[in-house]
Amino acid sequence: xxxxxxxxxxxxxxxxxxxxxxxxxxxxxxxxxxxxxxxxxxxxxxxxxxxxxxxxxxxxxxxxxxxxxxxxxxxxxxxxxxxxxxxxxxxxxxxxxxxxxxxxxxxxxxxxxxxxxxxxxxxxxxxxxxxxxxxxxxxxxxxxxxxxxxxxxxxxxxxxxxxxxxxxxxxxxxxxxxxxxxxxxxxxxxxxxxxxxxxxxxxxxxxxxxxxxxxxxxxxxxxxxxxxxxxxxxxxxxxxxxxxxxxxxxxxxxxxxxxxxxxxxxxxxxxxxxxxxxxxxxxxxxxxxxxxxxxxxxxxxxxxxxxxxxxxxxxxxxxxxxxxxxxxxxxxxxxxxxxxxxxxxxxxxxxxxxxxxxxxxxxxxxxxxxxxxxxxxxxxxxxxxxxxxxxxxxxxxxxxxxxxxxxxxxxxxxxxxxxxxxxxxxxxxxxx
Amino acid sequence: xxxxxxxxxxxxxxxxxxxxxxxxxxxxxxxxxxxxxxxxxxxxxxxxxxxxxxxxxxxxxxxxxxxxxxxxxxxxxxxxxxxxxxxxxxxxxxxxxxxxxxxxxxxxxxxxxxxxxxxxxxxxxxxxxxxxxxxxxxxxxxxxxxxxxxxxxxxxxxxxxxxxxxxxxxxxxxxxxxxxxxxxxxxxxxxxxxxxxxxxxxxxxxxxxxxxxxxxxxxxxxxxxxxxxxxxxxxxxxxxxxxxxxxxxxx
Numbered sequence: 001x002x003x004x005x006x007x008x009x010x011x012x013x014x015x016x017x018x019x020x021x022x023x024x025x026x027x028x029x030x031x032x033x034x035x036x037x038x039x040x041x042x043x044x045x046x047x048x049x050x051x052x053x054x055x056x057x058x059x060x061x062x063x064x065x066x067x068x069x070x071x072x073x074x075x076x077x078x079x080x081x082x083x084x085x086x087x088x089x090x091x092x093x094x095x096x097x098x099x100x101x102x103x104x105x106x107x108x109x110x111x112x113x114x115x116x117x118x119x120x121x122x123x124x125x126x127x128x129x130x131x132x133x134x135x136x137x138x139x140x141x142x143x144x145x146x147x148x149x150x151x152x153x154x155x156x157x158x159x160x161x162x163x164x165x166x167x168x169x170x171x172x173x174x175x176x177x178x179x180x181x182x183x184x185x186x187x188x189x190x191x192x193x194x195x196x197x198x199x200x201x202x203x204x205x206x207x208x209x210x211x212x213x214x215x216x217x218x219x220x221x222x223x224x225x226x227x228x229x230x231x232x233x234x235x236x237x238x239x240x241x242x243x244x245x246x247x248x249x250x251x252x253x254x255x256x257x258x259x260x261x262x263x264x265x266x267x268x269x270x271x272x273x274x275x276x277x278x279x280x281x282x283x284x285x286x287x288x289x290x291x292x293x294x295x296x297x298x299x300x301x302x303x304x305x306x307x308x309x310x311x312x313x314x315x316x317x318x319x320x321x322x323x324x325x326x327x328x329x330x331x332x333x334x335x336x337x338x339x340x341x342x343x344x345x346x347x348x349x350x351x352x353x354x355x356x357x358x359x360x361x362x363x364x365x366x367x368x369x370x371x372x373x374x375x376x377x378x379x380x381x382x383x384x385x386x387x388x389x390x391x392x393x394x395x396x397x398x399x400x401x402x403x404x405x406x407x408x409x410x411x412x413x414x415x416x417x418x419x420x421x422x423x424x425x426x427x428x429x430x431x432x
Numbered sequence: 433x434x435x436x437x438x439x440x441x442x443x444x445x446x447x448x449x450x451x452x453x454x455x456x457x458x459x460x461x462x463x464x465x466x467x468x469x470x471x472x473x474x475x476x477x478x479x480x481x482x483x484x485x486x487x488x489x490x491x492x493x494x495x496x497x498x499x500x501x502x503x504x505x506x507x508x509x510x511x512x513x514x515x516x517x518x519x520x521x522x523x524x525x526x527x528x529x530x531x532x533x534x535x536x537x538x539x540x541x542x543x544x545x546x547x548x549x550x551x552x553x554x555x556x557x558x559x560x561x562x563x564x565x566x567x568x569x570x571x572x573x574x575x576x577x578x579x580x581x582x583x584x585x586x587x588x589x590x591x592x593x594x595x596x597x598x599x600x601x602x603x604x605x606x607x608x609x610x611x612x613x614x615x616x617x618x619x620x621x622x623x624x625x626x627x628x629x630x631x632x633x634x635x636x637x638x639x640x641x642x643x644x645x646x647x648x649x650x651x652x653x654x655x656x657x658x659x660x661x662x663x664x665x666x667x668x669x670x671x672x673x674x675x676x677x678x679x680x681x682x683x
Contacts (some may be wrong), residue, residue, distance in 0.1 A: 009481075043570025139619075197645070250613070278499040377522075377524075378485070379522045380522050380523075380524045381504060382484055382485070382522075383518070383521070383522035383524065384532075384536070385483070385505070385506040385507045385510070386482050386483070386484075386506050386507075386509075386510055386515075386516055386518075386545060387510055387532075387539075387592060387596065388507050388510035388511050388533055388536050388537075388538035388539045388540035388596070389507060389509070389536055389539045390505075390507045390539060390543075393535065393539060394507075397527055397531075397532075397535060398524070398526075398527070400526070400527075401524060401525060401527045401575075402526060403526075404525075405526070
């Protein structure tokens with residue numbers, strides 16, 4: 001079907017706003033193919049089914065809307081005390097001075113910009129490939145845009161059990177920056193690594209992370225999306241999970257005028273595990289808050305387990321969205337799929353919209369999904385207060401209790417404690 | 433200790449009057465029991481005293497150690513020394529029982545201007561108290577009341593009471609849902625807390641709880657009023673003849 005002229009114009013204007021980087025033949029091809037695909041799809045508009053609850057206009061506009069910088073004051077940044085390999089990007093550009101030496105036993109790390117100029121590189125079989133694969137059955141044009149124009153990012157290959165996490169730190173220093181980052185990660189058989197991501201990144205941020213897990217590989221992903229109120233972001237994770245591999249992802253979001261996190265997970269081998277979780281805390285008091293988790297998990301292997309656990313705490317007109325799907329293909333017997341999305345509304349001004357979906361073509365599977373929207377449990381609140389806990393502390397305790405199922409998806413105790421410390425900060429700010 | 437005078441209470445939404453002039457004084461060191469048929473206002477009295485929403489006091493007063501409590505927030509009443517053992521203890525998924533106990537204990541201490549209890553001291557204290565109530569480590573770790581049996585919930589209420597050491601304890605139908613053994617265990621827990629400085633108000637339908645927790649004074653409540661007050665023998669009379677005679681007498 002031909003695209004409407006308005007959509008073509010929107011797409012062409014956005015494409016025209018960027019320079020197409022030149023690189024090795026395979027890289028140029030990947031970029032051109034991505035733009036061809038993008039032109040065929042067109043950039044999304046609010047009329048698209050998958051953008052019904054989140055207006056993409058600010059993500060598709062030719063230039064990034066301005067975003068004020070945020071001063072954290074004396075608050076400690078997340079992951080500060082974690083022993084990690086730091087890779088710093090400032091407004092979407094790698095900063096070697098602030099980054100650690102890119103070497104760690106069991107890891108090969110390179111800059112995307114360098115890899116894209118290398119004639120032969122293992123990443124050429126992944127760059128844009130997992131993204132392309134993830135366009136079916138739901139189009140994700142902003143990811144194709146990313147593959148076409150990404151100028152920076154990291155390319156990581158894990159070959160053993162890596163001793164400390166790789167930590168991507170996204171600093172935001174320009175009020176008009178428009179960052180497009182693309183990461184490619186391959187975890188080899190038996191290897192295991194943890195990826196940390198933190199920070200707002202830019203006034204507008206578009207990221208694609210392609211993760212390829214070989215059989216028995218393990219990948220842990222913990223994200224804290226920063227606190228800059230005014231920034232916009234769309235992030236995509238395209239994940240391929242082979243036999244007996246484990247993928248575990250957790251994202252914490254505090255603030256953000258518009259954030260869409262997409263997860264596209266393809267479980268291709270047997271006995272594999274994929275968990276994706278998120279906790280979003282939104283306060284629309286000073287600046288709007290709109291948060292959207294869009295997840296698509298496909299089961300192709302037998303005896304696999306997937307979990308989606310998403311919790312949102314919303315107040316002062318904050319807006320939360322969840323679109324989650326579990327697709328079980330005909331051969332994927334003994335699938336164990338679980339999906340829960342819940343919102344705790346701290347007032348009557350906030351909104352949560354959820355679209356949980358199951359599509360099952362195998363007959364021997366266990367799949368469940370649930371979605372709830374509710375207020376603080378008054379009975380529990382009174383019970384706590386009758387024991388001497390003041391209203392505010394009691395509310396905090398119930399908020400943390402509500403988030404617990406998502407937080408518990410973080411396996412590492414120190415990282416979990418660190419994320420909890422960030423939650424405490426948010427709760428303390430709530431009282432201001 | 434607890435002084436209730438001419439207390440009139442109605443339901444906030446419906447405006448229906450539940451308590452129609454309750455007069456009751458519980459002295460330190462004494463156990464008072466309130467008995468009465470369903471719908472007589474016993475539980476409402478306990479909720480109003482502990483500060484639950486949904487009730488409107490239209491007349492009268494209630495004070496704890498001379499301090500008017502009806503205007504206080506529920507947490508302030510707790511800090512002042514009031515404790516309600518719930519008829520239906522609330523389940524709080526996600527909040528560990530230990531966290532709950534420690535938060536409550538320290539919150540009360542803070543409101544009273546006292547230092548917080550250290551983690552080590554708290555642990556020692558809770559283990560000691562839990563042991564006498566036969567509450568095992570597993571139960572302490574679980575989320576508050578989640579998946580607890582009826583008996584476990586009631587024992588957990590008494591554990592909270594033992595930890596918080598309130599001055600005035602109100603037990604709202606603590607015997608409901610308990611088998612004979614659990615009733616003994618809970619009663620022993622309550623009896624262990626009896627001392628000269630503490631008052632108790634035990635609300636119950638049945639005499640059997642009062643076999644274990646021996647009251648000094650028994651009140652009969654009906655239609656929002658205390659209609660008769662007497663010694664422990666009054667409870668036995670109810671057990672034998674039911675409420676009908678007493679109600680007829682009152683009219």
